[in-house]
Amino acid sequence: MLFLADFSVIRPEPGLLFWMTLIFLVFWFIMSKVAFKPIATALKKREEDIQEALDQAKKAREEMANLQSQNEALLKQAREERAKILKEATETKDSIINEAKNKAKEEATKVISSAKLEIDNQKNLAMAEVKSQAGLLAIQIAEKVLRKELSSNAEQVNYANNLVKEIKLN
Amino acid sequence: MVLRYNIFRLFLSFLLSISAITFLAAQEHGATPAPASNTEHHVVDSAGANHSTEMHADVDHNSAHAEGGHEEEPFSPGETALHHIADANSFHIFGDVYMPLPCFLYAPNFGWTIISSTSKFDAHHHGTGTKAIDGYVMEHGEVKRVNDESFPKGEVMIGEFSHVKDTTGGKEKVTSFIEYQGKTYQLDKKTTWDGGLMGGGTTSYYDFSITKNVFTLLLTFFFLIFILTKAAKAYATRPNQAPRGIQGFIEPIYIFIRDEVAKPMIGPKYEKYMPYLLSAFFFILGLNLIGQIPFFPGSANVTGNISITIVLAIITFIIVNLSGNKHYWEHTLWMPGVPSVLKILILTPVEILGIFLKPFTLLLRLFANITAGHIVIISFVSLIFIFGKAGESIGGSTVGAVISVPLTLFMLAIELLVAFLQAFIFTMLSASYIGAAIEEPHHH
Numbered sequence: 099m100l101f102l103a104d105f106s107v108i109r110p111e112p113g114l115l116f117w118m119t120l121i122f123l124v125f126w127f128i129m130s131k132v133a134f135k136p137i138a139t140a141l142k143k144r145e146e147d148i149q150e151a152l153d154q155a156k157k158a159r160e161e162m163a164n165l166q167s168q169n170e171a172l173l174k175q176a177r178e179e180r181a182k183i184l185k186e187a188t189e190t191k192d193s194i195i196n197e198a199k200n201k202a203k204e205e206a207t208k209v210i211s212s213a214k215l216e217i218d219n220q221k222n223l224a225m226a227e228v229k230s231q232a233g234l235l236a237i238q239i240a241e242k243v244l245r246k247e248l249s250s251n252a253e254q255v256n257y258a259n260n261l262v263k264e265i266k267l268n
Numbered sequence: 269m270v271l272r273y274n275i276f277r278l279f280l281s282f283l284l285s286i287s288a289i290t291f292l293a294a295q296e297h298g299a300t301p302a303p304a305s306n307t308e309h310h311v312v313d314s315a316g317a318n319h320s321t322e323m324h325a326d327v328d329h330n331s332a333h334a335e336g337g338h339e340e341e342p343f344s345p346g347e348t349a350l351h352h353i354a355d356a357n358s359f360h361i362f363g364d365v366y367m368p369l370p371c372f373l374y375a376p377n378f379g380w381t382i383i384s385s386t387s388k389f390d391a392h393h394h395g396t397g398t399k400a401i402d403g404y405v406m407e408h409g410e411v412k413r414v415n416d417e418s419f420p421k422g423e424v425m426i427g428e429f430s431h432v433k434d435t436t437g438g439k440e441k442v443t444s445f446i447e448y449q450g451k452t453y454q455l456d457k458k459t460t461w462d463g464g465l466m467g468g469g470t471t472s473y474y475d476f477s478i479t480k481n482v483f484t485l486l487l488t489f490f491f492l493i494f495i496l497t498k499a500a501k502a503y504a505t506r507p508n509q510a511p512r513g514i515q516g517f518i519e520p521i522y523i524f525i526r527d528e529v530a531k532p533m534i535g536p537k538y539e540k541y542m543p544y545l546l547s548a549f550f551f552i553l554g555l556n557l558i559g560q561i562p563f564f565p566g567s568a569n570v571t572g573n574i575s576i577t578i579v580l581a582i583i584t585f586i587i588v589n590l591s592g593n594k595h596y597w598e599h600t601l602w603m604p605g606v607p608s609v610l611k612i613l614i615l616t617p618v619e620i621l622g623i624f625l626k627p628f629t630l631l632l633r634l635f636a637n638i639t640a641g642h643i644v645i646i647s648f649v650s651l652i653f654i655f656g657k658a659g660e661s662i663g664g665s666t667v668g669a670v671i672s673v674p675l676t677l678f679m680l681a682i683e684l685l686v687a688f689l690q691a692f693i694f695t696m697l698s699a700s701y702i703g704a705a706i707e708e709p710h711h712h
Contacts, residue, residue, distance in 0.1 A: 105350055110462060114481055116476060125551060129492075141523070147508050
């Protein structure tokens with residue numbers, strides 16, 4: 099059992115204690131300054147940035163949703179407006195057409211009535227002329243007939259008598 | 269399918285590499301000759317070996333016996349494991365190749381001795397030196413000191429190492445000796461602060477060398493500084509972007525420590541303690557993982573050395589008790605609503621004991637877990653040598669390897685989990701002690 103006495107690792111050695119203390123303290127000091135604090139700061143900053151980015155994304159999403167609903171409302175409104183405008187336009191068109199039709203009808207009636215009037219006038223005029231021509235002709239004919247028939251006295255007297263008779267009848 | 273194929277390939281290459289190591293080791297051990305053929309390198313060895321065989325007969329009768337060279341000792345997995353988990357003054361790479369490391373040694377009655385490299389000890393075999401420098405020698409990669417004023421200073425050639433095992437009083441203690449110019453000198457091990465309870469104690473010198481463990485500490489230190497600085501720079505150069513590269517490794521750990529450890533355990537004041545928790549976590553994890561690598565520059569059992577865990581636990585202890593608010597101290601020392609007699613006799617002593625027990629369990633848990641893991645893995649690998657009779661039987665080694673590889677693989681997987689788990693537990697418990705110390709009083 100030579101080795102039992104040689105379990106040297108359980109004996110605290112001044113040399114190792116000294117070197118370990120020195121090396122570890124230096125390591126601790128240097129690493130806190132050079133590595134651990136910068137890493138801590140960097141990680142903290144990154145975590146904050148990530149949180150911020152997430153928050154912003156959430157906010158942006160909410161804004162997007164908001165915008166979308168606004169857009170939808172606008173679109174709906176626009177559609178309604180369009181429908182309204184279309185409806186109005188149709189109405190206007192119909193009214194214009196109707197008006198035009200009525201006007202045309204009226205105009206036509208006017209034209210027709212004035213034409214009728216003209217025609218009546220012309221007819222009357224023409225009738226008057228015809229009447230006067232016919233009168234003239236009748237007078238001429240009657241003159242000629244009278245001349246021929248009233249060539250004798252008897253017949254003249256007879257005729258005069260007839261005329262007198264007719265007057266009396268009236 | 270691809271995944272299964274890859275796992276199969278991984279397993280196969282692992283098996284092959286283990287087998288290769290086995291045969292290399294077998295050759296090395298097989299080549300270790302009988303004393304007669306060893307004359308070239310170790311003239312003194314063979315003499316010592318004879319001496320040892322002589323003395324060996326007395327082992328069972330006497331409380332003390334001397335041993336010669338280590339080559340004759342039968343393969344002992346326990347000793348191998350303990351040798352591997354121990355700290356050393358030079359870093360074993362393979363065979364007789366060691367990475368030399370500098371030594372800073374202090375003997376109160378002599379002063380400082382600085383040896384620029386352990387290669388100065390001129391070790392040929394098993395990391396045992398053939399030279400003494402200012403009375404310091406190296407045995408098995410470990411520096412020891414001749415505690416004798418008459419021993420010459422400066423570099424001198426030394427003779428054979430020998431050992432005396434003292435089993436008096438049920439405690440076994442092995443003392444090393446060297447021979448120099450016909451005289452035998454006793455060697456001191458470095459000072460350890462266990463008060464003699466664990467077989468150490470204050471000796472004639474202190475060892476502040478860059479040992480294998482200190483080397484691994486420095487390696488981990490620079491590696492962690494490199495990757496953490498790189499990650500931190502990436503945050504500066506690419507702010508507010510998804511993590512990339514090394515950030516992808518650091519960031520989940522950072523966030524885990526922050527959100528699962530610091531915030532729930534400490535509460536709103538957690539930020540102040542984050543650098544310590546992270547330093548402890550990354551340092552322990554780094555050391556654990558580097559210790560898992562079975563070859564150089566890994567394999568050092570750093571977090572399995574109590575000195576390391578003591579430092580970490582003491583720092584946690586200091587932070588906890590410096591952070592402790594009025595509420596904490598009141599509840600520790602003079603718990604309100606409990607009769608004074610109970611407080612004086614039971615509660616306050618127990619609570620004061622608890623202040624010290626908490627970091628003690630912290631240091632013991634990490635130390636024991638990592639050391640146990642290393643020992644178990646080395647024991648499983650040792651199966652190869654046990655079956656192969658330390659290299660004599662290639663067939664036995666093969667059988668050993670077939671049994672050992674799946675077991676070792678399994679243990680390595682468990683140890684990988686343990687490496688993370690223990691780093692996490694240390695951090696978690698430190699955070700919970702800090703949290704208890706700074707907790708604001710609730711109004712029930």
